[in-house]
Each structure stands twice: as structure tokens, then as C-alpha cells.
Amino acid sequence: MTGFFEMGGYAGYVWPAYAAAAVVMVGLWLLSLRGARLLEAQLRLLQESRPHRRRTAGKRTRPEEATGADA
Amino acid sequence: MHRFANPARFLRLAALVLPWSGGLTVVLLGAGLYFALVASPPDYQQGDTVRIMYIHVPAAWMGLFCYTTMAVASATALIWKHPLADVIAKASAPVGAGFTFLCLLTGALWGKPMWGTWWAWDARLTSMLILLFLYFGHMALVNAFDDPTRGAKAAAILALAGFVNVPVIKFSVDWWKTLHQPASVVKMGGPAIDASMMLPLLLMALGFTTYFVSVLILRVRAEIAGAKIRAIRLMQVHGQG
């Protein structure tokens, strides 16, 4: 079992390599998940607070919106 | 491909795929780690440092794969103006940069005991470092404009301009016989690597790929939500209060 941790004497190189991989990959995963969740929650809030939600994308149903920006 | 142009369709597809790609990632990486760290032999010459290879080589492959994805998406955005293509390119860049950085870092950790140096300016290392800078440049350019579409288009051109670096990396170890080991896996005549090492290598590579897909889905979701938020805010400014 100690052989596993000592990695034939190269522990100081092998384990930091795997640790770095874990940090980078898990970190990026968490950041991306957080970003998606935050923005989707924000979007839901915005959509619910608007008085007339558009269900169909791209269709303008209100005359005022027709003069709005061609976003 | 245009079936996925509509963000709603993409989001439905993404919701189906993500649990699978996420689950596969865990399984593949778990198995890969087991074989990499426990069930595979140390190398005859390199001892246990060869286990670093199971991170280093897949990370290198992913660095190139992500850039290729970015370049294809950029070309699609510029030629066919596919609306999601820009988003996919932008979302791929940080993942590719992360893998490239990991490749360089684990390479240094492998090089120090084996070659006696943390770094060498040979063709393969140098072009991987250039790849990392290209990723950084792409990420900076995308965010450098107030208008996000302008940033996306400029970054698309940059991604294509830098794509010439990818074949250089792949073939650099064959063109310049310097320090880095020449190709052993993807070469004429088949792989030159033992099966007991091939297995963890492939498991890790596949696991990294499904990881990329999973993270990409998350990042594209975030981009789509961000774009919708901007659109709503824009309408609130221009139309109703």
C-alpha cells in the first residue's frame, strides 16, 4: 500500500500531477455549473417579473414592441 | 445540423445528453484512474512517472481537440452564420485552455525526473505553449467588445488564423528530432505502446472527452441564458419600461 503512495520514489511528481488535474477539471466543472445555474435563475426571475411574457420566440404580439429595437 | 439552431431545441437535447455524458465521465474517469494508478505496471525505464502520461497525453489530445472544435464552430459561424456556432466556440475555449495548461504542467512534472529539466524549448512544447496563448487571446478578444456579436466574430477569425498551429503541434515531434518523444500512439504502423498502458490511456482520453461535452453543455446553457437576459433588458429599454 505504501508503494502506491510513494510511486517508486516519484511521489513528488506523480501526485501533484493528478492533484492539478483534479483541481482544474473539478474547478472548471463547478464554475460552469454555477454560471449556468445563476444565469438561468436570473432569466427565470426576469421572465416572471415581466407583465406579458412572450411564449413564442420571435413573434411580437404587442404594437409597442413592434417599434422596439430589432434585437 | 440546423435542427439545433433553435436554442430551445438545443436546450432540450442538452437536457437529455447531460446526465449521460456526466455519468459516462464519472465511470470512464473512475475506471481510467483505477487502471492508471493501480492496475497497470510501471514502465521499464521510467518507473512510476509513466503514470503522469495518463493525464499528460489525454490532456494534450484534448487541447488540440477543443481547438479543432473551436475552429470548426468558428468556420460554421462565419460561413453559415449558424447562431449557436459562435456560442460553442466561446464555450470551448476555457476548457481547451485548461487542458493545454494541464498538459504543460504535467509535462513539466514528468520532464523533471525524466529529462532533468522542468522545461525545454523544443518544437512540441513551444507549439503547445503557443496554443495556450492562442486560447488566452481568443478568450480576451471575445470579451473585449461591448457588442458581444462583434467579439464573437472577431474571435472566430482569430481561431481560424491560429488553426495552422494544430498540425504543427501534431507533426512537430516528427519534423524536429529534439527532446520530446516522437509519436507512439497515432502513427503509421499502429500504436507502439503496450496494451496494459493503452487501456488507461484510452479510458482517460474518452473520459476527458465526455467531460468536455458535459462542461460545454453547461457553458452553452449559460451563454444562451445570458443572451436571452440581454435581449429582454434591451427590450425593456426600448419598448415598455
Next chain:
Amino acid sequence: MKSFVEIVRRDLRLALRQGTDSVMVVTFFVLTVVLFPFGIGPELNILQRVSPGVLWVTALLASMLSLDRLFQTDYEDGALELLTLSPTPLPIIVMAKATAHWLTTGLPLIAAAPLLAVLLNMNSSGFVTLIGAMLLGTPSLSLIGAVGAGLVLGARRGGVLLSLLILPLYIPVLIFGVGAVDAAIHGFSPNAQLLVLAAILLAALPLAPWATSAAIRQAIE
């Protein structure tokens, strides 16, 4: 062809009227090279060893200095938009501007290089190759630089961003430029490296104006 010459003439006239650009670029080149003996010590052996690299790196940085102005002023006052509407193809216009940039930046750098090589005690067997390599390499720098300049039009912190984008793409020119001079100094033939520099230039000549035009059209939209 006529409009190509006209645009080169126009840019040169503007540059000369301003006067400062070429002088500034060469001054930067000289000053930065002079910094090195202060930084790494005046020991001639060491300076000689690093002289090709120092000269090339500073030439790279100097040629980047005036890049963000390549299209910026025309972009800001609307002249660039007018140029895109002219009957001359946009890539030709870009090539003309890059040529003007090279004439006001690359050529003066090449002229100053031998003097600075003497200051760094570079081995004289490398001088001719240095000139030749820079003649082949600096036009590529202007062309690749034009791509970067087009991409950052209208961006925040365009100048710094330009450097970040361009330097990785400059590295092959640097590698082979220094490689050629090093080869000549050590008695080998620099032909292989010079051929690669020529190949890079030949590839940049059609590709860079095309990519820059795409970038400019994005900026104008």
C-alpha cells in the same frame, strides 16, 4: 495596381507628415537594445551569444508599436468604411496599408540593425544573414500584424489586446529569424531557415489581407 500605389503613397505621406512614427519605432528599437547590456552585464561574450535573439525580439516589439494605428484613425473618421466601398478589392487596400507600414517600420529597423548588432558585439559573419532574414521576416510581421489590427478595431484596450493576439503568431518568424542568424554565425548554411521565412511570407501574402478584410468588414457592420 494604380490604386495600390496610391494608397501606399497616401499612407506614406500621412506617416511622413506626422513624422514621429518611424523615428519613434527606431528609437524604441535602439533604446531597448541598449537596455540589455545594462540588464545582463557588459560582458561581450554573453552579449554576443544573445545578440541575434535580442535584436529579433526587440524588432518584433518595435514593429508592433505602430500597428494599432494601422486602421484605427481611418476607422474613427469613417475613411475606412469609404475604403470598403471603393472598387478596389479590400485585400489589395490592406496589402497597400501593410506595405506602407513595412516601409515606415520594417525598413528603418533593418537599417538600424547592423549598428545595433555591432553594439551587441554580434559576430560579423552573421550580419549579412541578419539583413536577409529581416528582409524576409519583417514584411510577414507587418502582414500578420495587420490581421491583429483589423481584429481589435473598436475593442476595449485594443493596443494591449493586439500584442496578446499577435505575439503568438509572430513566434515562428522569430524562431527561424534567430535560427538563420545563429546558423550563419556558427558556420552553417542559413538557407533552410531563410527558406522557411520565405515560405511564411508567401503564405502570409494572400492569407493575411484576406483575413484582415474579413475582420474589417466585421468592424464596419
